[in-house]
Amino acid sequence: MDKKIIRKENTMSEKMMFFGKYFLLILNGYLIGSILFGYLVTKLIKHVDTIKDSDDHTPGIANAFKLGGLSCGIIAVVLELLKGFLPVYIATFFVNPDDYLFILVMLAPVVGHAYPLYYGFKKGGKCIAASFGVFLGLIPNLLPVLILAFWFIFFSVVLIINPHALRTVVTYICWMVTMIFATIFIIKSIPILLSTILVGAMVIFRHNKALKEIEEKEIKFIFKRG
Numbered sequence: 001m002d003k004k005i006i007r008k009e010n011t012m013s014e015k016m017m018f019f020g021k022y023f024l025l026i027l028n029g030y031l032i033g034s035i036l037f038g039y040l041v042t043k044l045i046k047h048v049d050t051i052k053d054s055d056d057h058t059p060g061i062a063n064a065f066k067l068g069g070l071s072c073g074i075i076a077v078v079l080e081l082l083k084g085f086l087p088v089y090i091a092t093f094f095v096n097p098d099d100y101l102f103i104l105v106m107l108a109p110v111v112g113h114a115y116p117l118y119y120g121f122k123k124g125g126k127c128i129a130a131s132f133g134v135f136l137g138l139i140p141n142l143l144p145v146l147i148l149a150f151w152f153i154f155f156s157v158v159l160i161i162n163p164h165a166l167r168t169v170v171t172y173i174c175w176m177v178t179m180i181f182a183t184i185f186i187i188k189s190i191p192i193l194l195s196t197i198l199v200g201a202m203v204i205f206r207h208n209k210a211l212k213e214i215e216e217k218e219i220k221f222i223f224k225r226g
Contacts, residue, residue: 021094022101026108029087033112033130036119037079042068045075051123056210060125062164077129084109084133097138098189106134106195110202126206128168131199143187144196148175162218165210172200 039059042048050063061080065073091097091105110131114124135145151171161167176197183193 022105025087025091025094026104029091029105029108030112031117032083032087033109034116034118035083036113036116036123036125037083038064038076038125038129039123041076041079042072045072057123058125059123061129080113080129081133081136083113084130084135085137086133088134088137089139092137097141098191100191100194103191103195103198106137107198107202109134110199114202114206124206126168126210127199127203131203134195134199138192141187141192143182144179144192147178147182148172151175151178158222160218160220160222163210163214163216165207166214166217168207169204169211172203176200 036059038061039050042050042064046068048067050059050067051057053067054060054063056063061073061077064076068076087109088106091102095102095105110127113127113130115121116124132145132148135148136142138144148171151174155161155167155171155174161170179187179193179196183189187193
C-alpha cells in the first residue's frame with residue numbers, strides 16, 4: 001500500500017480519536033452538570049422541593065441552606081463543586097487545557113446546571129458553585145478560581161453589595177476583566193480566558209431575571225467612618 005495513503009489514513013484516524021475524545025468529555029461534563037444536587041439533597045434528606053417552595057424557584061445552594069438547613073446546604077455545596085471539578089480535572093489527563101476545544105469541556109458542566117437534560121432543559125440553577133468547581137478542576141493552575149474567590153469576598157465583606165444577584169453580576173464582571181490582565185501577564189492561555197468570559201457570561205445571564213426584579217440596591221464600604 002502507498003505510504004501516502006497509509007499516512008493519510010493514520011492522520012484521519014488520529015483526528016477521529018481526537019474529536020471523539022473531546023465529544024465524550026464534553027458529554028460527560030454536561031450530563032454530570034445536569035444533576036441538580038441542591039434540589040436532590042434537600043428532597044432526599046428533608047423531603048423539601050427547593051424548586052417549588054423557594055422564592056426564586058431555583059435549585060440553588062442558597063435555597064438548599066434556607067429550606068434544608070446547614071447539613072443539606074454543606075452537602076449540596078460539596079457535590080455542586082465536585083460536579084464542576086471532576087469533569088474538568090479528569091479531562092486534563094486526556095487532553096490539553098490549552099486546546100480551544102477545552103473551552104467546551106469547561107463550559108459543559110455549567111450549561112448542564114443551567115439547562116439540565118434530566119429536567120427537560122428547565123429548572124436549572126444560576127451556576128455559581130458549578131463555575132467555581134470548573135475552575136478548581138484546572139489544579140494546579142488555581143489563579144482563575146482564586147481571583148474569582150477574591151472578588152466574591154471583596155464584595156461580601158469589604159465593599160458590600162446587596163442584593164445577592166447584583167453582587168454576583170458585579171463580581172463576575174470584575175473577574176472577567178481581571179482575567180484579561182492575568183492572561184496577558186501571567187497565565188498566557190487564551191482558551192482559559194475565553195472559558196472565563198463564557199462561564200462568566202452564563203452566570204450573569206442566569207441572574208438577568210433577578211436583576212430586573214431588583215427594587216432596592218445597597219452598596220456600602222465596611223470601613224467607612226461614622
